[in-house]
């Protein structure tokens with residue numbers, strides 16, 4: 001068995017804690033019962049200090065023995081291949097899980113991240129608001145008729161979609177009861193809670209190391 005390592009930053013400011021995307025991979029490993037460790041690259045110099053592992057200077061990336069893989073979605077798919085807990089082996093259910101993983105990234109997060117960025121930048125008139133509302137309404141329409149996105153059970157697609165949707169500003173953008181119930185349901189899973197509290201603890205430990213250093 002090769003060693004699974006999730007790579008993240010060695011420290012981040014308060015704001016992103018609990019939301020750094022290494023959480024997606026931690027959460028997936030917890031759901032799958034996979035043994036993993038977490039290691040980090042320095043926050044200072046992150047734009048260029050790990051370009052051979054992540055060409056955009058971001059985290060996370062994953063190593064699995066010889067294999068190194070960047071993009072949280074690609075890492076999630078890699079982990080999903082290791083465990084039926086994340087992705088059913090039935091061909092149709094698997095295809096539907098992959099479909100919703102791509103939809104979370106390419107139809108929802110593709111809109112939500114730029115919208116969120118304009119929001120926190122204090123833009124007076126967020127030009128992406130209509131697009132964002134439309135996408136969330138369309139998803140609400142899907143979620144009002146089902147508990148899970150694929151295969152009538154929790155899959156990696158729910159993990160990713162809920163992670164995209166649980167951002168507080170996204171969650172507060174309009175009243176969408178089915179989506180809210182979905183996010184609450186998926187993030188109520190013990191594996192999410194463990195991954196989330198582990199990430200918070202990881203950066204809290206980093207605070208102590210930093211205090212000693214500076």
Ligand SMILES: N[C@@H](CCC(=O)N[C@@H](CS)C(=O)NCC(=O)O)C(=O)O
Pocket residue numbers: 019020021022046047057058059060070071072073
């Ligand atoms: N598409 C990438 C996005 C990764 C991303 O946005 N990572 C953030 C942390 S959650 C990051 O590294 N930010 C630091 C920076 O961009 O300087 C993925 O899903 O892995």
